[in-house]
Structures are given as structure tokens and as C-alpha cells.
Amino acid sequence: MKPVSMLYKTINAFFTAQSRHLTKKKTAVPIADAEFICPPRAKGTTFSLGYSKEKILPDDIDKKKYYIAGYGENKPAKGVLDAPQTHAVWLDDLSGKGGIVLISIDNVGMLNSDVNMLRAKLHDFAMLSGCRSINIVSTHSHAGIDTMGIWGPLPISGKDPKYMELVFSQTVKAVKDAYASRKNGKLYLGRVDVPDMQEDIRTPIVYSKTLTRLRFVPDDGSKQTYIINFASHSESLQGCNELVSADFPCYLREKILEETGAETLYCVGAIGGMISMDIPDEQEIRKNGSDFSQSTKRIGHQLADYALSIKEEDETLLNAKIGCITQQVYFKAENTILLVAAKAGILEATEYRMPDKSGFAMKSEISYFEIDSLKILMLPCEIFPELVYGGYLSAEESATGKGGEINPLPLREIVGDDVMIIGLANDELGYVLPPNDYLLNEEAPYFENGRDRHDRRHYEETNSLGPETASKIAETVTKIISTVEKSKNI
Numbered sequence: 177m178k179p180v181s182m183l184y185k186t187i188n189a190f191f192t193a194q195s196r197h198l199t200k201k202k203t204a205v206p207i208a209d210a211e212f213i214c215p216p217r218a219k220g221t222t223f224s225l226g227y228s229k230e231k232i233l234p235d236d237i238d239k240k241k242y243y244i245a246g247y248g249e250n251k252p253a254k255g256v257l258d259a260p261q262t263h264a265v266w267l268d269d270l271s272g273k274g275g276i277v278l279i280s281i282d283n284v285g286m287l288n289s290d291v292n293m294l295r296a297k298l299h300d301f302a303m304l305s306g307c308r309s310i311n312i313v314s315t316h317s318h319a320g321i322d323t324m325g326i327w328g329p330l331p332i333s334g335k336d337p338k339y340m341e342l343v344f345s346q347t348v349k350a351v352k353d354a355y356a357s358r359k360n361g362k363l364y365l366g367r368v369d370v371p372d373m374q375e376d377i378r379t380p381i382v383y384s385k386t387l388t389r390l391r392f393v394p395d396d397g398s399k400q401t402y403i404i405n406f407a408s409h410s411e412s413l414q415g416c417n418e419l420v421s422a423d424f425p426c427y428l429r430e431k432i433l434e435e436t437g438a439e440t441l442y443c444v445g446a447i448g449g450m451i452s453m454d455i456p457d458e459q460e461i462r463k464n465g466s467d468f469s470q471s472t473k474r475i476g477h478q479l480a481d482y483a484l485s486i487k488e489e490d491e492t493l494l495n496a497k498i499g500c501i502t503q504q505v506y507f508k509a510e511n512t513i514l515l516v517a518a519k520a521g522i523l524e525a526t527e528y529r530m531p532d533k534s535g536f537a538m539k540s541e542i543s544y545f546e547i548d549s550l551k552i553l554m555l556p557c558e559i560f561p562e563l564v565y566g567g568y569l570s571a572e573e574s575a576t577g578k579g580g581e582i583n584p585l586p587l588r589e590i591v592g593d594d595v596m597i598i599g600l601a602n603d604e605l606g607y608v609l610p611p612n613d614y615l616l617n618e619e620a621p622y623f624e625n626g627r628d629r630h631d632r633r634h635y636e637e638t639n640s641l642g643p644e645t646a647s648k649i650a651e652t653v654t655k656i657i658s659t660v661e662k663s664k665n666i
Contacts, residue, residue, distance in 0.1 A: 204528040204537055207504045209655070212663040213308055214499030215271035218548065223496050224268040224275065225392045226358030227401045227439050230346035232282065233259040234321075234339055237420065243327045243334035245284040246318025247415040250329040253321065257413070257421040257469055260320050262343065263441045264350040265403060266305075266358050267547075269496040274308035275358075276500060276545070277351055278403070280441045281343065282422035283320040285604030286312055288540050288556065289524045290323070290340065297348050305355055309500045311543055311554060312347075313443045314600040318411035319421035324604065325522045333522045361394035363494045365550055366486035373479060374408055375454040379632065382560075382567040383407055383451045388596050389483050390547075391438075391491065400438040404428070404483055405596055407445030407561065409452045412472040419469075424453060427476025428483070435484060445597045446565075448558035448607045449636060494548040501544050501659060505652045506530070506537040507605060510642030511622045514606075538641065540603045542649065544591075544656045551595045553587065555649065556603030560610060560636075563646050564588055564597055568610055575615040575628035583610045584650030590657055605645065607636040614643040 233256065234242065241252045260282035268275030277298075286294075291312045295302075298310055314323075321339055328334020366389045376383050390403040410423035429440040453475050455461070461468055506528060509515055515536060517523040528537045543554040562568050564587045568580030588595055615634040617626040626634040 202526060202528050204506050204530050204539070207506070209659065210501050210503040212499055212501040212660045213273055214546065214663065215269065215273055215497055218269070218495035218497035219271065220496055221362055221493055222270060222360050222395075223363045223392065224266070224270055224358045224360050225363070225401060226266040226354040226356065227264070227441070228350045228353035228357060229261050229263045229439065230350045231259045232262050232343050232346050233420065234342055242336060242339065242420070243322040244418065244420065245320055245322040245324065245327040245334070246411060249327050249334070251327065251418065253420045254418040255420070257319070257419040258426045260317065260420065260422045262347045262350050264347065264354040265401065265441050266351070266354045267498065268358070269498040271497070273498070274306040276309040276498060277307055277311070277354070278441065279310070279312045279347055279351065280315060280443050281312065281347065282315050282317050282425065283323040283343070284316055284318060285314045285324055285600050287324060287523065287525055288603035289526065291602045294344055294347060297344055298351060301348070301352060301355070309502065309543070312602055313554070313598055314604065315422060315425045315442055316410050316444050316447065316558075316600050317421065317423045317425070318409065319413045319417050319419065319423050321420060325524065326517060331520060331522060335524070359394040359396060359398065361392055363547070364391045364393065364488070364491040365389075365494055366391060366491040368482050368486050370406070370479070370482050373453055373475070374451055376449065376451055378449045378636070379573070380562060380567050380569055382562040382565055384445055384561060384565065384597070387479070387482055389486055400436065402432060402438050402440040402483065404440055404442050405445055405598060406442075406479065407447050407451050407597075409447050409450065410444070412453045412455060412475050413468045414466065416466040417468065421472075424472050424476035424479065427473045428480045431477045431480035432483060435480070443598045445599060446559050446561040446563075447599055449560035449562070449609070451561065492549070494550065497546075497548050499546040499660070501656055502541055503652055503656050504539060504541045505648065506539055507641050507648055508534070508644045509536045509538050511640060513622045513638070514641070538605065540605060542652050542656065543601060544653075544660065546660070549594075551592055552598060553591055553595050553653065554598045554601035556601055557605040557608045557645070558599055559597070559608045559649070562586070562610055563608060563649070569613050574612045575630070575632070575634065576612050577629075578612040580610070580612060582612050584647045587650065587653055590650065590653050605641055606639040608645045608649060609636060609640060609643070610646060611643050
């Protein structure tokens, strides 16, 4: 038996031995169906919006070990390229239903346990302000400080409690300051095609090239606020990087601020499988020392140019009407490695035993918003774009030899063609793959990469919950949209 297979079997046996004790205390209970909260009609085109941001860079970064997240484990930061930040937007349609808060944090991901801890710290604020929804998304920077735990000197967690307190306290401050700075104004929706900046390194080649921009213009003529959504991993600094950074989103925001005075909240789209920014001179940079800092700045500035190219005459003035719903859901967890990490406290996630004894699950959530005509689906993962837009591999092309008919209906067909996807929202469940191209290593599933009959590497499966996640997402989104449609017919 190969040593890695023996190690996998040892880990699997440990988890199995511990499972009876685990299940006695943590059994999943039924989850109630969520309600769609939405005013019956818009009263006009005036929104209230506030924005604020805060740095989340520890003051002892040069004295203490903080681990860079997103590539290999145990990589202490050796300096700072730019300071990661936390950004908050308060948005209210002035309907009396309450405002919503959108938070974007420069990190690789936030587990649902930390999202709920942050919400708890904002509980009093939410009660006093009348806030009806708080959502936390990650920019997925692969150069941020570890906020999940799995990039430290394993089996020791790389997640530093004092750093997490800094993230929480600075985020709470940003949210409260955003609320305090709110102003009335108009909200415009704009989109632009970005044809030449992304790459997809896993078959099939499917991804969204659309950059979506929400632009808030205050009535008093003060500075504007942008909310930008785009599909790409924030990993342009590459795995050789040892400096803390927000990656290219930092320079996107920087360029927009310099050019217009507008502040920007950035969020990612459907980035699984694997959507990243193309680096035209990548090999030359590697030959000359592998310093990708300047190319990352150029990428951020170029993407900002696309965002700024959207003309006012191409934008849609949105009516002041916000609808929102958040549905909690259990996702079956088959990845033994992640379950062991949770059991060991490396990942601060709770495992639930399903009542039918079909296995373990993680509890998470999916949110859906409508801002007038704009549909926003917030997913707690890195979803493969073909699960959103279609374009599944055929039986001849897939790893399993099965066709796309075993995959769920693409989310765009459930929600609508114009849906905007926000990934890594309120959780980080890892990659979500189409079932017909889901392949595990036979000897060490979830521990080693698999190789399919076409000799393609299947890395993403090792960082996924299991093959049923995609179908559960589609099932939950279908339930959400049904609830939304029923509420509109009452």
C-alpha cells in the first residue's frame, strides 16, 4: 500500500472512531422556509446609501507570524505590499422595511461560524437601525492573512484569534460609520463586457465576462460609491508571493478613487473551475525573479478602466425597491479531510449528523436579493460557472463518462438570464462541481488529486464537500425563487 493511502486510511479511521461521540450532540434539526421581505412597490428612485472602509492590518505584522492564505500551508508573511481592508455599504430603499448591509472583506474566505459571530456583534446596531439583512462576502485574496485556519503549520491552525478580533472590530466600525454617513441619491446599474482579461484553466471553458457596476450618485453632489462584481480569483500575485495584499482588487479600487473620487466595494462572481486573471508576461516575470506586484497593479488598473468605461447613457436608473431572502440549508459533507479538520478545531465549523443517518452535513445559507430589476444570488462557495450558465461536458468529454443530464439545471435557467452571482458569500464551502465531471482519487479520496481517463488533473474535488453540493444548491435556489414568485402573487 502506498504511504499516502495508509495515511488517508488512518485519518479516515480516526474520524469514523470519533463519529459516534460526535453525533450524540449534533443532530441536524429541520430548517424553516425563509420569507421574502419586499415592499409591494417602489415609491420612487431615491435610495439611502452610506459607505465606509477600515484597514485590517495588524500593527505587529513585522514581529509576529501571520500566515498567508490561499496556496500552500505554513507560509508566514514576510512583509506588506498593501493593507487589506474591510468595506461596508448600507443601502435602504426608504420603504420602511429597513436597510441592508453588504460587507466585503479582503481575505480568502470567511466560515459561516465567523459570519454569524460578526452578525452577533452587530446585533444591537441592527436593532437600532432597523437593518433587515447583513451579508459578508470575501474578495478571495490569496495574499490575505489566514481567516479560515487551514494555511498554518498544520495540524496547528493558521487562524489567529487576535487578528480575527481586529477584523471583527474594524468591520463593526465600518458598518456603523457607513450607516452614519448615509445620504439620499440615485442608483444606476451598468454592465460592460471584459473580453481579454480572464482565463479558465479547467475544461470546459465557461465563465462570465461581464463586469457589473452599481453606481450611487448622492443628491448633494458629494462623492459617489461603486459596487463592482466580476468573476476571477484574486490570485494575480501567484503562489510565490510572501507579502500581505488584497491583490488586484486593491488597485481596481485605487484607480477608481484616483480617477473619480468614488469609493468601491468589490465582490467576486462564479470563479470555480478555475477562473483567474490572465497574466500576459507571466513566464518572463518568472524568469526574472517572480515578482508579480507590478503586473498585479496593472491588472487592477486595467479592470478599473473597464468599470470606468461604462457611460451614463448605457446605465439603468433603478427604482427604490429592495427584496431579500436568506435560506439556511444543510449540505452533505463527504470530504473526510475537511471533517477531520473541523473535528480537530483547525476549521471552526460544526458538523451535523443527518436525522436519517445518511452522513454528516455542514449548515450554511444562500441569499437572494432583488434591487428593482437586478437579481443577485449570493452563494457560499466557489461555484463552477457551468453550474450557473450551462455548457456542461458531454459524456465523451466528462471524467465519469456521463452526460450533462445528470447535472442540475443551470442556475441562470432557474433565476433568470440577468442574474448577478456573488460568490464566497456568508461562508466558504470550497469548490462546487458538476456531478458528471466529479472525480476522486481512488486510493486517497479528498487527500490526493485524481486523474481522469483524459489525463486531466482533478484538484478542485479535494477542496469540496462532496458531489451532491451542486444539486443541493440548485434545489435550494429553486425553493427560494418559488417563494419569491408566490409572495409577488399574494
